[in-house]
Ligand SMILES: Nc1ncnc2c1ncn2[C@@H]1O[C@H](COP(=O)(O)OP(=O)(O)O)[C@@H](O)[C@H]1O
């Protein structure tokens with residue numbers, strides 16, 4: 037993989053490809069994030085649909101350009117839908133991404149997340165606590181180490197890099213650990229994205245939004261590490277630009293949509309802070 041893919045210019049090209057393709061992004065997501073992630077996907081230029089009836093997901097995941105699976109408010113029917121959708125995505129070659137919200141906190145969602153890994157996600161995006169917990173469970177431990185509180189992380193992304201690498205190597209997925217500096221790894225290489233703003237942690241579902249935008253990028257970019265790194269620039273850059281003018285979390289949420297919509301080649305190439313950390 038060439039470092040040329042981890043440049044501000046390459047991010048701008050991915051943004052333009054999303055807008056040109058308007059990819060259909062199938063979301064099975066939580067009730068908190070559903071509206072805001074649909075709006076963020078629309079603002080970016082993708083076409084979101086929230087479809088989680090067990091009877092419908094197989095057909096939809098097969099025809100979508102990408103599938104986003106988020107376990108934030110998982111229910112038993114949604115768990116059954118996730119099994120069917122991820123199987124169908126694997127069969128149809130639809131790229132899909134897992135957001136393992138609070139996977140370390142509750143055993144039921146941990147089982148759903150672990151089982152879904154059998155269907156070969158292209159990517160996994162979580163905060164540090166979630167990635168540490170999922171990697172630990174994937175290693176075969178019955179209980180994750182205590183590293184989160186509800187849906188929020190108590191660790192930094194840097195503290196989760198080893199876990200992310202293990203998880204990537206064991207699943208074949210690109211693993212994204214979000215935080216003040218996002219870390220993206222395929223188990224060998226590590227890219228970082230230093231966009232974002234601390235106020236983003238005061239608006240719910242912005243991690244979920246990052247995952248959804250990664251779904252849109254996976255629809256147009258087959259290299260999952262490139263797609264995910266670019267998506268993290270887009271959410272981080274939109275967040276930091278929106279935060280400059282926001283009075284607080286309320287206006288940040290609204291401004292973030294406007295900023296995603298307004299991102300263009302100039303703003304992306306001037307603002308993207310993307311780099312290869314290793315090897
Ligand atoms: N301390 C921070 N400083 C700057 N940006 C941040 C910070 N924390 C989170 N972000 C931004 O918010 C995005 C979502 O990350 P995060 O808060 O880790 O997700 P989650 O909501 O799943 O816990 C990150 O990719 C980054 O752009």
Ligand SMILES: Cc1ncsc1CCOP(=O)(O)O
Nearest residue numbers: 066068108187241242243244
């Ligand atoms: C608050 C909450 N509760 C269950 S899911 C959810 C949203 C979590 O979103 P994010 O992980 O993006 O902060």
Ligand SMILES: [Mg+2]
Nearest residue numbers: 137163243244
């Ligand atoms: Mg989250």
